[in-house]
Amino acid sequence: MTPVAAQQKAPAGTKGTTKSAAAAAKPPADKTAAAKAPVKGAVPAAPQPAAAAPAVDDLDDTDLKEDLDLVSREEIEKFLETMGQNVDDGKLADFNRLIDWDGMSARASRGFQIPTKSKGKFLSEFRAAQDDDTGFSGQVVRSATRGGSYTLVKIHEVGSETRAMFRMVLPEDAGFNYHDYVLGRVGGQLKATDIYIYGSGEMLTSTMRRAMIIAAASQGPEWLKGLTGRDLDMAKSAKLIREYSELAGKDDPEGVLTRFSKLPKSVQGEKGVLLVRLYAATQIDDKTQEEVLADIRKVDPKDHAGDMQCLAAYLAAQKYTQFEKAILRLNKAVGGDPYLNVVMAGMEVERQDLKKARQLLEEAVTADDTLIDGWWSLVTVSLREKNFTETVKHLERLASDFNVDVGDVTKNAEYADFVKSPEFAKWKKPKTADKGGKAKG
Numbered sequence: 414m415t416p417v418a419a420q421q422k423a424p425a426g427t428k429g430t431t432k433s434a435a436a437a438a439k440p441p442a443d444k445t446a447a448a449k450a451p452v453k454g455a456v457p458a459a460p461q462p463a464a465a466a467p468a469v470d471d472l473d474d475t476d477l478k479e480d481l482d483l484v485s486r487e488e489i490e491k492f493l494e495t496m497g498q499n500v501d502d503g504k505l506a507d508f509n510r511l512i513d514w515d516g517m518s519a520r521a522s523r524g525f526q527i528p529t530k531s532k533g534k535f536l537s538e539f540r541a542a543q544d545d546d547t548g549f550s551g552q553v554v555r556s557a558t559r560g561g562s563y564t565l566v567k568i569h570e571v572g573s574e575t576r577a578m579f580r581m582v583l584p585e586d587a588g589f590n591y592h593d594y595v596l597g598r599v600g601g602q603l604k605a606t607d608i609y610i611y612g613s614g615e616m617l618t619s620t621m622r623r624a625m626i627i628a629a630a631s632q633g634p635e636w637l638k639g640l641t642g643r644d645l646d647m648a649k650s651a652k653l654i655r656e657y658s659e660l661a662g663k664d665d666p667e668g669v670l671t672r673f674s675k676l677p678k679s680v681q682g683e684k685g686v687l688l689v690r691l692y693a694a695t696q697i698d699d700k701t702q703e704e705v706l707a708d709i710r711k712v713d714p715k716d717h718a719g720d721m722q723c724l725a726a727y728l729a730a731q732k733y734t735q736f737e738k739a740i741l742r743l744n745k746a747v748g749g750d751p752y753l754n755v756v757m758a759g760m761e762v763e764r765q766d767l768k769k770a771r772q773l774l775e776e777a778v779t780a781d782d783t784l785i786d787g788w789w790s791l792v793t794v795s796l797r798e799k800n801f802t803e804t805v806k807h808l809e810r811l812a813s814d815f816n817v818d819v820g821d822v823t824k825n826a827e828y829a830d831f832v833k834s835p836e837f838a839k840w841k842k843p844k845t846a847d848k849g850g851k852a853k854g
Contacts, residue, residue, distance in 0.1 A: 484575070484603060486568075489596065492603045493565055493577050503558040509550050513597070513604045514540050521621035525629060526638040535628075539621065549608070549617065553581060553592075560584035562785075566591070566750055576609075580752055582786065589756070590721075591747055611747070614684055614718035623685060627651045643679040650680055658689060666693035670701075684712050691719055695726040702726065717746045728763065736760050751780040755787050762794065770794050785815050796827055801836035808840070 492511070499508040518536050527535055542548045546555055557563045566578040571593075578593045591611035596603060608617040626644055629636040630651035637648045647654065657672040673681065673690050680686055687709045694701040702723065709719040720739035727736040737757065744753045754777035761770035771794045777787040788811055795803035811817040822828040822837075831837050 484596075484598070488603060489568060489575065489577070492596075493568070496605075497563060497565055497579075500554055500557045500563045503554055505546075505550055505554045506544065508554060509543055511604055512543075512550065512608075513599045513606045514543050516599060516606060517618050517621060521618045522625055524639045524641075524644070525625070525636065527629065527636055531632070531636075535625075539625065556581060556583050564752075567748060569748065577605075578747065580750060582752070586786065589752070611743075612718055612721050613688065614713060614716055620685075623647065627654060643683065646677040646679045647683075650676055654680075654686075657686075661689050661692055664696070666696040669693035670697075682708075682712055684709060684716070684718065687712065688718060688722060691722055695723060699730075715746070717743050728760065731764070733760055733764055751777040751784055752786065754780075755784065755790050758790055758794070762790075762797065767794055767798050771798075782814075785811070785817075788815070793827070796831055799830060801831050801834045804831055805836050805840045 496508065496511050499505075499511070518539050521539075522536060525532075543550050545551055553563055561584045562580075562582045564580045564582075566580050568575070568577050570576070575596045576593050577596060578591055581590045581592060583589065593609040593611070594605040595607040595609070595616075597606040598604070599606065609615070610617060610620070613620065622644075626640065626648050630648040637645065640648055653672060653675060657669060657676070660668040660672060669690065670693055673686070676686065687705060691702065691705045691709065694705045706719050706723070709716050720742055724736060724739060727733075727739065737760065740753055740757050740760075744750060747753075754773040758770040758773040758777070761767070761773065771791070774787050774791045774794060778784055778791070781787070788807055792804060792807045792811070795801070795807060808819055812819060823832050
């Protein structure tokens with residue numbers, strides 16, 4: 414299976430849209446259960462977008478951050494190791510304590526004139542949603558503990574911000590995304606103060622604000638006092654936006670485009686709305702899809718969210734050139750990630766260029782030998798090439814370096830020819846130990 418970009422739901426209770434190497438060396442537990450080859454030639458179904466609403470410009474939160482100049486690299490690395498370990502161990506509450514959800518909620522609700530008696534409850538409901546399995550954090554933890562992975566890619570600077578980028582790969586290679594955490598001190602403690610979601614092309618606080626505006630619109634006009642411009646247009650269009658998103662979830666692409674035409678111009682040009690329109694366009698025709706991509710790039714010339722959303726459609730339509738260009742743009746945007754070689758190799762397997770696939774995978778595992786998806790994909794390529802000596806070598810690498818229990822490959826059709834080979838017979842032959850205790854056989 415070729416991984417495609419994962420669309421991640423918005424935090425539970427927000428009803429918005431995010432299309433969404435600390436503790437990554439060990440393989441996720443579910444991946445040790447049975448023999449598998451992640452690049453299988455199947456095209457995963459495109460995820461359906463959740464409810465969408467217009468974005469606002471990324472919110473200025475500099476007044477809520479404390480100076481990071483005195484934070485040592487060692488402190489940052491320890492913080493991120495703890496974050497990664499919490500995800501791997503399924504410790505949702507501990508993971509959430511590392512994120513400044515209260516500060517993010519406060520920034521996302523700026524400008525609202527929520528009645529005093531209701532404000533506390535309104536914000537607490539948004540905060541409580543993060544403790545649920547369907548919230549942002551819940552999705553991350555659930556994915557990692559059910560066979561996916563969450564891997565620190567790099568620590569880097571964006572302007573004056575210190576950030577940490579994680580790669581999320583869904584179970585069974587069903588999709589991937591990148592989360593770029595903005596780090597800051599809150600009350601003297603290092604925390605994530607916002608998260609840039611590559612699959613949506615925006616900060617999570619922007620997603621939260623959209624959701625808050627739509628939720629507030631249903632409470633009455635007094636809740637909308639203080640909103641202006643696009644925010645106010647969005648609030649006034651809340652009902653239409655809900656219909657628009659619901660139709661996307663019901664696979665009614667023509668209905669989505671009809672509702673889109675009725676939205677205010679200020680809302681039509683917002684990336685979140687355009688991404689839902691793009692999802693619908695991929696189900697209609699190439700011309701419509703390219704028109705929407707062009708509109709997205711007018712809004713954001715450096716956009717990668719549109720590329721990520723189109724990967725599954727490109728692969729299904731065998732548009733390999735477009736797929737490759739999208740991955741190359743994404744690789745540039747994230748500053749280089751060997752995992753994207755694995756994604757590209759999946760495409761090469763699709764179009765039967767096994768030599769190129771193997772080259773890409775060898776480059777990936779040379780750059781990062783902990784990349785378990787790369788080793789599994791090399792197993793697949795070796796099976797397709799009928800190079801069973803390599804199959805054995807890679808399976809043994811997975812067993813020794815990743816503690817993978819390969820399982821009974823005789824029940825997996827992908828291994829049918831391998832099972833008939835002398836290499837398989839030798840591999841499965843019980844190993845005995847010599848006098849020095851070293852296995853032989």
